[in-house]
Amino acid sequence: MDTVPNNLPLPLSGFIGREDDLDSLQRRLTASRLVTLTGVGGCGKTRLALQTATAMSATFADGVWLIDLTALREPTLIPQLVAYTLGLYQPPNQPVLASLLTFLQSKQMLLVLDNCEHMTAACAAFLQQLLSHSPSVRVLATSRESLAIGGEALYALAGLSWPPLATETVGNQPSNLDPQALLHYDAVRLFTERAQAISPKFAITAENAPAIVAICRRLDGIPLALELASARVNVLTVQQIAARLDDRWALLSAGGRAPAAPHHHSLRAAIDWSYALLSVAEQTLLQRLSLFSATFTLSTGEAVCAWGALHRxxxxxxxATLVAKSMVVAETLQGSEARYRL
Structure with missing residues (x-):
């Protein structure tokens, strides 16, 4: 990696799990020049994108470059941010985009365009021009929704794996709660390792294993949520953490270990970031869908939510838009009727 030009940040913690995702994403990026990694806020899109870029760095002679759009509020400045990141000299009286396209035309490079969701239209327009002028440039984008341009390959990222519900018991304990066996599940391993970083004596035991599994399931294996929950092991037992997940907004704030991105300082901040990007009609439907504590069907959603200004x-x-924007999960797309959940 040191021999390839790059600006990728050095990770401060270990990369846990995602072996299949890492392999699949590399194959997808080899086959397609634009891959968009989608998923809910906090599911690990940025971390997986950086890990993929690192793993593929030797493929790109002119380097791998991270362009973080999180703080950018003016969509027209995307070309300027990319040019600045690449250290491109800007000749006077020449449009930045034209200079950038000329510069990239002969480059063999991977660009990681991170956090595109708040300016998808501008990103799409920029990338259409960039990719049509730069045959050896590939782009790995992260977004909570598709960029919706030709040639885009989507890779939807789910939460980390957690144990299935046990169907048998040994004594009074479910048969799948052996502490060491549980560490084969990525969500359990992430929670445990991050908890040990806070409290070195922390360990998964037969006593606390059911609570750890409950935490992983309740949080859908979402890495951000698991890391925020594990940060509480210095003041709460895991049994208390599991019991307090009904008030997860208060529980899952960063405390003294804030993530770098402001919209990841708490689970609420991650959701607020996504919610603010919805239209009024999308926000209205999402609010009404929050009445469902479990999965629901389209027909029940229409029956409960279609009133007032929101027509059936x-x-x-x-x-469909909320699913595409990673705000609603299509839980089951088999059988006679699809089911969804928040």
Whole structure:
């Protein structure tokens, strides 16, 4: 990695799990010049993108470069940010985009365009021009929704793996709660290792294993949520953490270990960031869908949510948009009727 030009940050913690995702994403990026990594806020898109860029760095003679759009508020400045990141000299009286396209035309390079969700249209327009002028440049984008341009390959990222519900018991304990066996599940391993970074004596035991598994399931294996929960082991037992997940907004704040990105300082901040990007109609449907504590179908969603200004015939389109924007999960797409959950 040292011999390849790059600006990738050095990770402060170990990369846990995602072996299949890492392999699949590399194959997808080899086959497609634009891959967009999608998923809910906090599911680990940025970390996986950086790990993929590092693993593939030897493929790109002119380097791998991270362009973080999180703090950018003016979509027209995307070319300027990319040019600045690449250290491109800007000749006077020449448009930045034209200079950038000329510079990249012969480059063999990977660009990681991170956090595109708040300016998807501008990113799409920029990338269409960039990729049409730069045959050896590839782009790995992260976003909570598709950029919706031709040639884009999508890779949807789910939470880390957690143990399935046990169907048998040994004594009074579920058969799948052996502490060492549980560490084969990525969500359990992440929670445990991050907890040990806070409290070195922390260990998964037969006594606390059920609570750890409950935490991983309740948090859907979302890395950000698991890291925020594990940060509480210095003041709470894991049994207390599991019991307090009903008030997860208060529990899952960063405390003294704030993530670098402001929109990841708490679980609420991550969701607020996504919610603010929705249209009024999308926000309205999402608010009404929050009445469902479990999975729901389209027909029940229409029956419960279609009233007032939100008409029944609009629910399907809005629901599809919420799924595309990683705000609603399509839980089951088999059988006679699809089911969804928040």
């Amino acid at each position: 015939d609009a629910v399907l389109g809005l629901l």
